[in-house]
Amino acid sequence: MIDEAFLPFGDLVDKILDIPGATITDDVNGIHSYIYEIEIGTPVELDISVDENGKVRIGSVPPLYRVNSSFRPSYHSITIKAEKYTPPEHGE
Amino acid sequence: MANDNISWNLEDFVDSLVVELDKTRETLAIKAINKPLTYTVKDLAIDLNIFPTFDGDQIRFTTAQPGQEGASKVNIQLGSITDQQVRATTKMSGLKNDTKIEEIGVDQKTRNKLRKMGVNSVDDLQQIEKKHVDIQRASDNEIDYKTLANEIQKSRRSQTPPRVNTVSLSVDEQDRPFLHVRGENLTLNPKYPPVTVINHNLAEVLEFNANELKILLSKDHITQAESELIMTFDPYTLVKMNIRL
Numbered sequence: 389m390i391d392e393a394f395l396p397f398g399d400l401v402d403k404i405l406d407i408p409g410a411t412i413t414d415d416v417n418g419i420h421s422y423i424y425e426i427e428i429g430t431p432v433e434l435d436i437s438v439d440e441n442g443k444v445r446i447g448s449v450p451p452l453y454r455v456n457s458s459f460r461p462s463y464h465s466i467t468i469k470a471e472k473y474t475p476p477e478h479g480e
Numbered sequence: 481m482a483n484d485n486i487s488w489n490l491e492d493f494v495d496s497l498v499v500e501l502d503k504t505r506e507t508l509a510i511k512a513i514n515k516p517l518t519y520t521v522k523d524l525a526i527d528l529n530i531f532p533t534f535d536g537d538q539i540r541f542t543t544a545q546p547g548q549e550g551a552s553k554v555n556i557q558l559g560s561i562t563d564q565q566v567r568a569t570t571k572m573s574g575l576k577n578d579t580k581i582e583e584i585g586v587d588q589k590t591r592n593k594l595r596k597m598g599v600n601s602v603d604d605l606q607q608i609e610k611k612h613v614d615i616q617r618a619s620d621n622e623i624d625y626k627t628l629a630n631e632i633q634k635s636r637r638s639q640t641p642p643r644v645n646t647v648s649l650s651v652d653e654q655d656r657p658f659l660h661v662r663g664e665n666l667t668l669n670p671k672y673p674p675v676t677v678i679n680h681n682l683a684e685v686l687e688f689n690a691n692e693l694k695i696l697l698s699k700d701h702i703t704q705a706e707s708e709l710i711m712t713f714d715p716y717t718l719v720k721m722n723i724r725l
Binding site: 405435 | 486487488492493495496497499500501503504507508509512517518519520521522523524525526527528529543544545546547548551
């Protein structure tokens with residue numbers, strides 16, 4: 389079981405890629421832009437546990453505190469390169 | 481943390497990582513219905529602070545905990561791969577007649593040694609044999625090839641077990657009585673002729689093939705109403721049954 393303070397890794401990726409304001413509209417000049425590719429890097433805390441069946445569970449959370457302290461979490465890091473999703477045609 | 485910091489191996493970690501990424505992909509199609517601008521992961525890199533340990537056979541990793549210093553760093557990069565690339569670089573696994581090395585009765589040491597050599601199934605082993613590679617020599621005599629080959633044969637035979645459908649009494653052209661055994665997968669390898677015993681007396685096999693067996697009967701065999709018939713079709717199969725003559 390993942391520590392309750394952590395999210396399953398897939399959920400973290402989902403949240404990172406849920407980008408508000410990905411469409412930029414300039415009404416004055418009539419220009420519409422959108423982000424078609426993005427690269428995001430962030431330190432993360434990970435809770436890697438092994439369940440009773442030997443399956444590895446990856447819990448993850450972005451850094452919670454912005455205050456420097458003598459006892460620091462171990463920050464791992466992830467870099468995600470994502471691109472605009474185009475649904476497959478004809479239900480492929 | 482709620483769990484003890486148990487060590488894990490890289491393969492299991494990457495498997496879980498891929499499962500998590502697959503989940504995000506699966507929900508993407510649904511999400512895209514109402515939100516046209518959604519993003520799919522193209523590449524993912526992950527830097528882990530870990531403490532590696534080696535138990536003499538496998539390298540395992542323990543995740544660095546808060547306050548722990550001096551951890552090693554491992555960088556994993558997952559990139560997109562096209563279907564065509566998957567086909568070109570992946571061996572088809574799970575074929576119907578392919579037997580995994582775990583399924584044959586070899587010891588753990590041999591299994592590990594074979595795995596290190598990239599042999600995960602009987603089919604992999606056959607591919608190596610085709611190239612005339614002496615596995616025993618390649619493994620510095622750590623793999624006893626004779627035992628391994630024997631276990632493979634045994635495993636293959638267990639996939640096609642013999643089945644007896646009927647046993648009847650008949651007479652041949654010379655009026656000699658014989659037992660006619662009909663079934664499936666009886667004698668599959670002509671190298672091993674079947675051996676039969678009736679009531680503790682060896683009986684001569686007149687004819688044999690995969691579907692039938694003709695066993696010559698003599699007075700010594702018919703000593704009681706219910707007789708015990710034992711048949712071996714090769715070193716890996718033995719059929720024992722009681723018949724009324």
